[in-house]
Amino acid sequence: MTDRVAVVGIGHAKFGKRTDATIRELAHEAATPALEDAKLTATEIDASVVGIAGDVFAAQGSPGAVVHDYVGMGSKPSFRVEAACATGSAGVRTAWSLIRAGLAQVVLVVGAETMTHVGTPMATEWMARAGDTRWEYPYGITFPGFYALMATRHMHEFGTSRMQLSMVSVKSHKYGAMNPYAHLQKEVSLEEAMKSVPICQPLNLYDCCLISDGAAAVVMASEERAKKITDTPVWLRGLGAGSDTMMINERPSLVGLAATKVAAEHAYKMATVTPGDIDVACTHDCFSIAEIMSYEDLGFCKKGEGGKFIEEGQSYVGGKVPVNVDGGLKSKGHPLGATGVSMTYEIVKQLRGEAGKRQVAGAEVGLTHNVGETGQYCFVHVYKR
Amino acid sequence: MTDRVAVVGIGHAKFGKRTDATIRELAHEAATPALEDAKLTATEIDASVVGIAGDVFAAQGSPGAVVHDYVGMGSKPSFRVEAACATGSAGVRTAWSLIRAGLAQVVLVVGAETMTHVGTPMATEWMARAGDTRWEYPYGITFPGFYALMATRHMHEFGTSRMQLSMVSVKSHKYGAMNPYAHLQKEVSLEEAMKSVPICQPLNLYDCCLISDGAAAVVMASEERAKKITDTPVWLRGLGAGSDTMMINERPSLVGLAATKVAAEHAYKMATVTPGDIDVACTHDCFSIAEIMSYEDLGFCKKGEGGKFIEEGQSYVGGKVPVNVDGGLKSKGHPLGATGVSMTYEIVKQLRGEAGKRQVAGAEVGLTHNVGETGQYCFVHVYKR
Numbered sequence: 001m002t003d004r005v006a007v008v009g010i011g012h013a014k015f016g017k018r019t020d021a022t023i024r025e026l027a028h029e030a031a032t033p034a035l036e037d038a039k040l041t042a043t044e045i046d047a048s049v050v051g052i053a054g055d056v057f058a059a060q061g062s063p064g065a066v067v068h069d070y071v072g073m074g075s076k077p078s079f080r081v082e083a084a085c086a087t088g089s090a091g092v093r094t095a096w097s098l099i100r101a102g103l104a105q106v107v108l109v110v111g112a113e114t115m116t117h118v119g120t121p122m123a124t125e126w127m128a129r130a131g132d133t134r135w136e137y138p139y140g141i142t143f144p145g146f147y148a149l150m151a152t153r154h155m156h157e158f159g160t161s162r163m164q165l166s167m168v169s170v171k172s173h174k175y176g177a178m179n180p181y182a183h184l185q186k187e188v189s190l191e192e193a194m195k196s197v198p199i200c201q202p203l204n205l206y207d208c209c210l211i212s213d214g215a216a217a218v219v220m221a222s223e224e225r226a227k228k229i230t231d232t233p234v235w236l237r238g239l240g241a242g243s244d245t246m247m248i249n250e251r252p253s254l255v256g257l258a259a260t261k262v263a264a265e266h267a268y269k270m271a272t273v274t275p276g277d278i279d280v281a282c283t284h285d286c287f288s289i290a291e292i293m294s295y296e297d298l299g300f301c302k303k304g305e306g307g308k309f310i311e312e313g314q315s316y317v318g319g320k321v322p323v324n325v326d327g328g329l330k331s332k333g334h335p336l337g338a339t340g341v342s343m344t345y346e347i348v349k350q351l352r353g354e355a356g357k358r359q360v361a362g363a364e365v366g367l368t369h370n371v372g373e374t375g376q377y378c379f380v381h382v383y384k385r
Numbered sequence: 386m387t388d389r390v391a392v393v394g395i396g397h398a399k400f401g402k403r404t405d406a407t408i409r410e411l412a413h414e415a416a417t418p419a420l421e422d423a424k425l426t427a428t429e430i431d432a433s434v435v436g437i438a439g440d441v442f443a444a445q446g447s448p449g450a451v452v453h454d455y456v457g458m459g460s461k462p463s464f465r466v467e468a469a470c471a472t473g474s475a476g477v478r479t480a481w482s483l484i485r486a487g488l489a490q491v492v493l494v495v496g497a498e499t500m501t502h503v504g505t506p507m508a509t510e511w512m513a514r515a516g517d518t519r520w521e522y523p524y525g526i527t528f529p530g531f532y533a534l535m536a537t538r539h540m541h542e543f544g545t546s547r548m549q550l551s552m553v554s555v556k557s558h559k560y561g562a563m564n565p566y567a568h569l570q571k572e573v574s575l576e577e578a579m580k581s582v583p584i585c586q587p588l589n590l591y592d593c594c595l596i597s598d599g600a601a602a603v604v605m606a607s608e609e610r611a612k613k614i615t616d617t618p619v620w621l622r623g624l625g626a627g628s629d630t631m632m633i634n635e636r637p638s639l640v641g642l643a644a645t646k647v648a649a650e651h652a653y654k655m656a657t658v659t660p661g662d663i664d665v666a667c668t669h670d671c672f673s674i675a676e677i678m679s680y681e682d683l684g685f686c687k688k689g690e691g692g693k694f695i696e697e698g699q700s701y702v703g704g705k706v707p708v709n710v711d712g713g714l715k716s717k718g719h720p721l722g723a724t725g726v727s728m729t730y731e732i733v734k735q736l737r738g739e740a741g742k743r744q745v746a747g748a749e750v751g752l753t754h755n756v757g758e759t760g761q762y763c764f765v766h767v768y769k770r
Contacts, residue, residue, distance in 0.1 A: 022519070047626070053447070055440050061515035062438070062469035065761035069631035075647050077626030079475035079762060083464040084447035090464035093488075094479060101485035103478075103624060130446035134407065239488060241432070241462030246454035262460050376450035377464060 009038025088340025176327025238271025473725025561712025623656025
């Protein structure tokens with residue numbers, strides 16, 4: 001039985017409005033460099049796990065099969081996983097499990113999504129259908145609405161300000177401008193972010209992540225194989241997962257995600273680390289308020305102090321815990337199925353010391369935090385060199 | 386690290402045209418008896434895996450979250466798996482892996498689908514979109530068409546007859562009439578089956594499985610926990626999986642499914658059994674020709690002799706390998722995500738000796754064979770008492 005499981009290869013497609021590529025082509029654009037990075041051919045991989053959130057976005061029923069075939073996996077085992085916006089991390093969790101369980105030694109995880117082709121209003125509409133289609137969606141609420149409720153309550157309880165929300169976006173864009181795979185590679189000023197058009201009060205345009213196309217891929221391997229494949233394995237040492245009620249009106253509090261706390265507790269315990277040990281993190285910033293809540297729910301600061309955390313610059317490189325220094329969902333983009341795998345990509349780059357201008361010096365412990373919907377799914381993973 | 390993993394609880398919703406129930410209610414109808422069978426409450430389960438093939442059929446984005454919540458799993462880890470018509474078996478494989486990997490001790494697998502609400506023509510259309518939507522679907526082929534091509538070639542190469550195809554249906558309906566959960570609980574005569582309306586030459590109505598709503602659930606546990614939970618654990622000892630090209634025109638042969646052979650080889654080897662050891666099997670009879678090919682590809686008979694196998698009654702109770710004595714997809718129904726879990730349900734019933742009138746006396750080794758699309762996914766599982 002294998003002891004540890006490592007990421008031994010990573011690849012990333014350019015996120016953006018990719019009218020030039022279908023979902024299979026985006027997957028190939030990410031899987032090919034991941035295999036090259038691991039110095040493996042597709043025939044040397046034991047199984048694939050494909051993460052795609054929406055059949056409708058892919059315009060393909062059972063879309064994992066198309067990707068599996070197109071990246072050259074042939075007769076190897078495969079299936080698709082889905083956990084809404086946390087789909088990619090469900091893929092990483094599944095690959096880790098397949099390897100630890102002994103069903104495979106080397107697994108390719110591909111996360112992909114095509115979204116821009118339907119336009120932003122329709123994409124927002126389709127994502128809203130991941131809310132409860134019996135009891136929430138028919139009344140008109142969309143995801144900006146869900147998170148606006150949380151932001152409103154967070155501002156009410158803790159005095160979190162519009163400026164602090166906008167500061168999250170300014171940070172994301174600062175780092176996104178340094179990430180060649182990011183959708184929007186441009187910095188924004190605090191004034192621009194604060195004065196951007198309202199989407200759903202109190203959230204403005206710059207509080208909301210992008211609708212993007214994209215893909216990311218990682219190759220994961222058992223300890224025995226990993227050591228043969230690479231000198232720079234990055235070990236996935238802590239895996240936590242949590243859920244929450246389907247409808248947010250059933251939750252006792254809106255100022256945080258209970259699923260994040262559950263997932264983080266599992267992951268920290270399993271990896272024998274504390275929040276203070278995390279050198280760099282990718283957290284789920286689908287909306288600015290989500291990143292602020294993530295600081296708190298992951299234990300980087302106390303509940304209610306997330307606004308202060310960004311205002312003090314603690315989530316910048318050089319701060320207490322650099323967060324989303326790849327640009328995050330806000331600037332890099334959020335092709336649903338790709339996001340969790342892209343987070344893994346970034347943490348591996350950081351722990352290998354290959355993150356270039358956005359490198360966190362000496363990073364040894366990294367964390368990914370990937371939320372589906374409003375916490376119906378949450379996966380927290382802790383990586384070590 | 387856990388050694389073996391067992392099924393310790395099973396539950397089944399009534400398959401059929403279930404206009405009385407939503408997908409969450411069907412899932413509940415299956416999960417509740419599964420938990421009762423294991424004498425566990427939902428709070429004692431560590432994680433859920435939900436198998437649902439189509440968002441569109443469920444009329445719910447990310448439909449696993451709704452099921453997870455409604456069956457009472459609260460904050461526990463979950464995600465959805467999908468492998469087209471083999472979705473349920475991907476769920477069982479995932480649960481086995483999570484347990485073996487040590488991420489959970491007891492896992493609930495729920496497979497569910499609602500299909501009849503869209504009507505048979507639209508359901509057929511939507512399923513066709515699991516064919517390649519770039520290179521197959523636009524040219525009008527649907528799943529009866531794919532399997533009709535295979536049937537035509539099988540008849541051409543091996544002399545398989547229309548009568549033999551119909552005999553598969555007669556057997557399915559004989560046993561389906563004894564299964565209280567089956568959609569169509571009625572026997573059909575060979576004459577009725579042979580004279581039923583053509584669907585896609587050479588396949589008639591009775592060669593094609595039903596469009597059904599339904600759900601099934603199983604509770605799986607580590608060896609340590611299983612022994613405390615039940616005196617009749619059924620151990621999942623062999624797991625095999627295979628894939629094939631996305632487009633069937635790229636395959637060297639149409640008279641069998643290469644993915645089945647790959648998956649069976651893995652499963653037999655892992656379980657240290659041969660085809661001759663299988664006492665009872667549920668195989669993927671989405672079309673009559675698919676069951677005939679399954680006899681061959683699983684090694685119950687030689688390639689080309691599947692027609693003779695059914696004609697000689699070898700797949701009846703008392704024959705060489707009783708197959709689909711729960712009625713199969715043909716008579717029991719095929720709610721996509723539920724099917725693989727329902728196969729597991731039946732094999733556990735058989736190995737526990739609880740299958741009543743359709744019991745295979747003294748069954749000790751059982752097999753499930755679940756195909757997605759035309760073999761883009763295939764999972765073969767071997768169970769032992």
